[in-house]
Amino acid sequence: MVSKRDFKGSSGRIERARDAGAALALEAIVFLDMANIRYLVGFTGSDGALIVGEKSNYLLVDGRYTSQARREAHDAEIREYRNKVEGIASVIEGEGWKNVGIESMAVTLHDYIKLRDRLEVRDLRCLAETVASLRAVKDTAEVDRVKEAIRVSSRAFLSVLAGLRPGVEEREVALELEYQIRRGGAENVSFETIVASGENSAMPHARPGRRRLETGDLVVIDYGAVCEGYCSDETCTVAVGDVSERQREVYGIVKEAHDRAIAAVRAGVACSEIDRVARNFLAERGLEKHFSHGTGHGVGLRVHEEPRLSCLSKDRLEPGMIVTVEPGIYLPGSWGIRIEDMVIVEEEGCEILTTVSKDLRVVG
Amino acid sequence: MVSKRDFKGSSGRIERARDAGAALALEAIVFLDMANIRYLVGFTGSDGALIVGEKSNYLLVDGRYTSQARREAHDAEIREYRNKVEGIASVIEGEGWKNVGIESMAVTLHDYIKLRDRLEVRDLRCLAETVASLRAVKDTAEVDRVKEAIRVSSRAFLSVLAGLRPGVEEREVALELEYQIRRGGAENVSFETIVASGENSAMPHARPGRRRLETGDLVVIDYGAVCEGYCSDETCTVAVGDVSERQREVYGIVKEAHDRAIAAVRAGVACSEIDRVARNFLAERGLEKHFSHGTGHGVGLRVHEEPRLSCLSKDRLEPGMIVTVEPGIYLPGSWGIRIEDMVIVEEEGCEILTTVSKDLRVVG
Missing domain, CATH: 3.90.230.10 (Creatinase/methionine aminopeptidase superfamily)
Structure with a gap:
């Protein structure tokens, strides 16, 4: 059996995250846990969001972090936001995704409600676990x-x-x-x-x-x-x-x-x-x-x-x-x-x- | 006009929080923001929950903090929990409260879902603001x-x-x-x-x-x-x-x-x-x-x-x-x-x- 270890190295990580989404019939996963984001794309800032989609990935940061994100992050397109929820919503709308997962341990109820009310998605699914076992x-x-x-x-x-x-x-x-x-x-x-x-x-x-x-x-x-x-x-x-x-x-x-x-x-x-x-x-x-x-x-x-x-x-x-x-x-x-x-x-x-x-x- | 300042002093704070709940037709508010909890009852630990009810208040902490809570906290009965969501749920059930507010910026979506699924309340209301303006x-x-x-x-x-x-x-x-x-x-x-x-x-x-x-x-x-x-x-x-x-x-x-x-x-x-x-x-x-x-x-x-x-x-x-x-x-x-x-x-x-x-x- 192939161990998890064989899949490691930062370039393989985002594929694993995408596969996890596909296995749940999700078109994209919104990552908000900064340790997971660092693990997946190498960005070390203290705030942001990563959206891993079927064909495209977006790292969303505020103006403080734009140049740092461009310097550090791999495997994702950088987008700058003024308001995080708004930034996430516009990527999801732009891609037309209807089935999206979100890290439920890393999002406040407040932000979740704002996002849910803002989006017209079929399924905004709460994911308690995303890449924790991979990171182990x-x-x-x-x-x-x-x-x-x-x-x-x-x-x-x-x-x-x-x-x-x-x-x-x-x-x-x-x-x-x-x-x-x-x-x-x-x-x-x-x-x-x-x-x-x-x-x-x-x-x-x-x-x-x-x-x-x-x-x-x-x-x-x-x-x-x-x-x-x-x-x-x-x-x-x-x-x-x-x-x-x-x-x-x-x-x-x-x-x-x-x-x-x-x-x-x-x-x-x-x-x-x-x-x-x-x-x-x-x-x-x-x-x-x-x-x-x-x-x-x-x-x-x-x-x-x-x-x-x-x-x-x-x-x-x-x-x-x-x-x-x-x-x-x-x-x-x-x-x-x-x-x-x-x-x-x-x-x-x-x-x-x-x-x-x-x-x-x-x-x- | 009487300014907010005249109401201050820690003993008046919890009454203000209770009045805020009553004004929203809530029987209790679940506080999870540790700065708010410190402000209201003086507990300085890093984890816990405060439930301010119409007639009774509970400070819920895990075993690490029980003696510290007894030493520091005023205006609340101390309860120890093993699992925070479970601890909150059992207080609400014990009191028979059906209309409860919760600090939506201080609770993760994950904990909120667990609490909502565990409780039989009529209204578990998301409160974006509780005592922030009081604290100002x-x-x-x-x-x-x-x-x-x-x-x-x-x-x-x-x-x-x-x-x-x-x-x-x-x-x-x-x-x-x-x-x-x-x-x-x-x-x-x-x-x-x-x-x-x-x-x-x-x-x-x-x-x-x-x-x-x-x-x-x-x-x-x-x-x-x-x-x-x-x-x-x-x-x-x-x-x-x-x-x-x-x-x-x-x-x-x-x-x-x-x-x-x-x-x-x-x-x-x-x-x-x-x-x-x-x-x-x-x-x-x-x-x-x-x-x-x-x-x-x-x-x-x-x-x-x-x-x-x-x-x-x-x-x-x-x-x-x-x-x-x-x-x-x-x-x-x-x-x-x-x-x-x-x-x-x-x-x-x-x-x-x-x-x-x-x-x-x-x-x-």
Whole structure:
């Protein structure tokens, strides 16, 4: 069987999108998700619309982006609009299309109503999924960009480790880490850096605040970079000075859950199975109820994308998918631990892309 | 006539929202815009829903935010959901509401369809506007936060001015400015800082890149901070070494357009009139076609909010509105100039809130 990977390379992508439309008996699909638009035609602006039709494709942008679109975009004719809905409507009318799909997760109800009321189409169909599964499998150029993002963010993380000591505020650590990520060549951070110390580490999505690190703290640091549009995502939990025996023990358990989940990653395995492996091991140790999120997710043009390594996922791993593996244990009011690596799925296993050691590190 | 301002203070806000619903014959309104939710009940999380009913209000959040919501939110009962649409649906069903409004600019078509298919309501009405006009008029506490954001961002700007010299990359300047804004106490920058030099300054929304400043450049620097949720927004255009007579002349013209527009700001004046004042002056000098955006916009919990100072606006200025005044001239392929201050509307004029001098500054 020919894998998705063989179809990759940006020139084949738009044909796949067009084929998807044809398979749904649609004459065109209106893309509004900017990550999908970047993926299909290479345009990196923050606003616009892409219409992929049977014979012609249009990239619609406002005046800010016209020259950038001409410079960047392939496989599409550039059209400038003053009003996006109006711009989309005039392309559809000009082509006489009557059966059109639209990305329903990327359009507001407001814009949809305006478009629907403006058009005389037979079918303006809501598409929840368009190219998400295609994007899940990365080609070589995409893998290189993810690796570059990992290189930049890991180096920044290691450079701020030396500054982790009692008395430093969480938000100082986060600011310094983000600054180093950007100084290191990233165009941005891939999400707001988490630096959660002491009892804050028990909250999986804590925002860095004014709390100062103390001896005996565990500090969860979750960070990432964006390079040429592609994200990294990694979490290290470090100990400030002496931590308790119980903290060391649970760290070892989370690390083991993480290692076992990674060992289970290979092409053909159900995504839910990876989650099950981590969750079952934590359950054996009586900790399952403190693992309150899924085991991982795809990473690419967005830091969270397909596939999801959760018990609800119906997907299977395919070669070239890049996913996180990130079990965590959170004891409310006390402390928490998360250990996260990124891996790329291979036929016979996986390669770990992140490079920072996940052995417990004591700082300060 | 009693002004909106007299009704302000967070305790009166939710009553105003409820009254708005009642005026539309709705039993409840589903708020999904996080700035509106923060405005109405004080919750600062990044995801959730607020349902304002005739007799009861519910703030719905996922497990990440439950304790934060309990700590922060007033005037609403907290409910935790696993699935947002499901959570909203169960509140509406529980109350037996049949006529419900929903913020159509803040809901995706996808979520709307799921909600509509899940509910048995008579009327699930799309509301394009809910509390935007209410938010446009700031109370004293809001003005103080905006002033704090201005203080932090101005200080950061002045601190990086010394580093502006030939050879420095645009993106280094932007990174340093953002770093200083956050070190200075801002929780974030209010938008991606623009540092546009030389021919890049001719693009109103240029992203800072690898171009190095050169003698003779004009550099447009557009920046802002967020303090306790409230934004600042200011633009300075500085000259690197000697600039041409024509550049100085056009700078003076833009400055004059800016000054005249500010002089026209007072309660009761049409927003479109402020735009007309700036545009007409630039037209007198033969530059109107190079002024490619509106003259200003409201600033508050979002960096762009109501009112818009554009020729299309139907609004009038009211005391307590905070708006930018930011005429600009952009000569494609050559250079550009933008000068932006924030002002607060008063009965008899306005107060300029931003403090950095807008006289042409020569650096390097």
